[in-house]
Amino acid sequence: MPLIPIARRAETLQVSEIVRISERARGLAAQGENVISFGTGEPDFPTPPHVMAAAALAMHQGKTTYPPTAGIPELRAAVCNGHNALGGAPVVPEQVLISNGAKQVLSNAFLATLNEGDEVILPAPFWTSYLDMINVVGGRAVVVACGMSTDFKITPAQLREAITDKTRWLMLNSPSNPCGAMYSAAELSALADVLRDHTGVAVIADEIYQHIAYKDFTTFSSVAPDLADRTLTVNGVSKAYAMTGWRIGWGIGPLPLIKTMTAIQGQATSGACSISQAAAVAALNGPQDLLAERLNSFKERRDLVVNALNATGLLTCPMPDGAFYVFPDCRKTFGKKTPKGAVIEDDAGFCAYLLEAEGVAVVPGRAFGLPGHFRFSYAYSPQSLQEGCRRISRVVAALV
Numbered sequence: 001m002p003l004i005p006i007a008r009r010a011e012t013l014q015v016s017e018i019v020r021i022s023e024r025a026r027g028l029a030a031q032g033e034n035v036i037s038f039g040t041g042e043p044d045f046p047t048p049p050h051v052m053a054a055a056a057l058a059m060h061q062g063k064t065t066y067p068p069t070a071g072i073p074e075l076r077a078a079v080c081n082g083h084n085a086l087g088g089a090p091v092v093p094e095q096v097l098i099s100n101g102a103k104q105v106l107s108n109a110f111l112a113t114l115n116e117g118d119e120v121i122l123p124a125p126f127w128t129s130y131l132d133m134i135n136v137v138g139g140r141a142v143v144v145a146c147g148m149s150t151d152f153k154i155t156p157a158q159l160r161e162a163i164t165d166k167t168r169w170l171m172l173n174s175p176s177n178p179c180g181a182m183y184s185a186a187e188l189s190a191l192a193d194v195l196r197d198h199t200g201v202a203v204i205a206d207e208i209y210q211h212i213a214y215k216d217f218t219t220f221s222s223v224a225p226d227l228a229d230r231t232l233t234v235n236g237v238s239k240a241y242a243m244t245g246w247r248i249g250w251g252i253g254p255l256p257l258i259k260t261m262t263a264i265q266g267q268a269t270s271g272a273c274s275i276s277q278a279a280a281v282a283a284l285n286g287p288q289d290l291l292a293e294r295l296n297s298f299k300e301r302r303d304l305v306v307n308a309l310n311a312t313g314l315l316t317c318p319m320p321d322g323a324f325y326v327f328p329d330c331r332k333t334f335g336k337k338t339p340k341g342a343v344i345e346d347d348a349g350f351c352a353y354l355l356e357a358e359g360v361a362v363v364p365g366r367a368f369g370l371p372g373h374f375r376f377s378y379a380y381s382p383q384s385l386q387e388g389c390r391r392i393s394r395v396v397a398a399l400v
């Protein structure tokens, strides 16, 4: 029994598998092993120079005091304009909440809306944090497995089946972390049709990878403007503008929800960093050509990795439509023996073998609610991707 007892709501929280693997990889590297990690999901580009210049200017102009809790007006307006340009029911800046990353938007939303036992439909594979955020506020994640046969996407039939009178949210993430799946306009429309029959269910559309899309991106709000009162769109600058450390994300939703989320954030952290908000304004209002350049670079890397992994024969790697992850199926390696005589039993065993045998760190699919796969982030240099894929084909070829 610890001296300071831990609250029940926090007891379920564990160190994430992603962090555990990164730490193990760091430990091996510290012992002199040649480790390559494809574990974390952040762009390897620098933050654009004009964005950094805007931050420096903000500092020198004295924009260093508490910002408004819901965000500075310029940023809320820029977010609003960007959202309205995508179609859907028009929003006003008061419907935008700026937070410390998209992560805090999500956490605010669950805190604001979930009572004990309320359900959130979570199509798997899902970003690991959703599950913990739902659990910690006493909600219940209803995990719906969405395998390769439906391109890792929830179908209208699956959605209908999962809805109960306790369902509060459907969690949609397109393009997706960890598998890069992206919903088409028709697919989103079909899901919206189901929601029209269930007025108590709202949607969180986490579109943080909007700008890393190799096909046409559709925002959920544009296919279902009539559901605007029950749609929370989540986005931010982290992935598109290589600004993970600046911690700026936003939620766009109905006024009463945004007001409550703002009140929660006001007591937790106040407004997001004033300097970062000025930087985010420059990112959104400044030149956008870098998005296409970076997208091209990610696409080349995606193709390199998908081709190399499929060439191993035992791994099946679907071609993702967005984000910077692949989510290969490693089930054909199960039951095979490593050169040391150990039998690969599951995705965690395969990932452990990769790390021990060749120093390649990737994350098992079970961390994302869909075992039998692993997540490989390709936001790394082409050289390390090539070397990593060479090592993976060696370890796969060594299995008997």
Ligand SMILES: Cc1ncc(COP(=O)(O)O)c(C=O)c1O
Binding pocket: 041, 100, 101, 102, 103, 104, 127, 173, 176, 177, 206, 208, 235, 236, 237, 238, 244, 247, 248, 249
């Ligand atoms: C699907 C998804 N949503 C949200 C986030 C959080 O983004 P932010 O850096 O804005 O908190 C991430 C980051 O990995 C993510 O993958």
